[in-house]
Amino acid sequence: QVQLVESGGGLVQPGGSLRLSCAASGFSFSTYGMYWYRQAPEKEREMVARISSRGGSTNYADSVKGRFTISRDNAKKTVYLQMNSLTPEDTAVYYCNTVYYSTHYWGRGTQVTVSS
Numbered sequence: 001q002v003q004l005v006e007s008g009g010g011l012v013q014p015g016g017s018l019r020l021s022c023a024a025s026g027f028s029f030s031t032y033g034m035y036w037y038r039q040a041p042e043k044e045r046e047m048v049a050r051i052s053s054r055g056g057s058t059n060y061a062d063s064v065k066g067r068f069t070i071s072r073d074n075a076k077k078t079v080y081l082q083m084n085s086l087t088p089e090d091t092a093v094y095y096c097n098t099v100y101y102s103t104h105y106w107g108r109g110t111q112v113t114v115s116s
Contacts, residue, residue: 002026002105004096009110012086020081020110022096030054030074032100036081038092038112045095049081063089086114 008020020036031053039045049070050059058070069082079096093109 002098002100004098004105004107006094006096006107006110009094009112011113011115013116014087014114016086016114017082017084018086018112020083020094020112022079022081022107024077024079024096024098027098027100029077032098034070034072034079035097036070036079037095037097038090039095039109040089040092043092048094051079083112086112088114090114 003025005023006020008018010018012018033050033052035050036048037045038048046061048061048064049068051070051072055072060068067083067085070079072079081094083090091112091114093111095109096107098105
């Protein structure tokens with residue numbers, strides 16, 4: 001059973017940083033790409049970052065390029081999202097995602113609020 005559990009969200013001031021984690025289980029983590037998405041109130045869910053199975057390839061939404069970094073530790077079955085220079089526009093629920101046998105799996109999400 002595929003499970004994804006996000007953690008690390010919280011309240012941070014503009015310009016601050018947070019590191020999100022997503023612990024995975026129930027599938028061969030090291031052979032699947034992983035994604036971070038986010039959904040702000042009254043907005044559609046959008047992909048923030050993607051990382052290949054071994055971590056050699058990453059992609060980012062234009063809105064976070066240069067500020068966010070996705071990484072993974074296959075030994076720990078965990079994917080991370082380091083978020084720097086946060087702005088109020090980054091406020092959203094952040095979700096971890098993978099596609100396993102053509103099915104999208106999601107965690108429950110972790111709230112990130114950027115506010116002074």
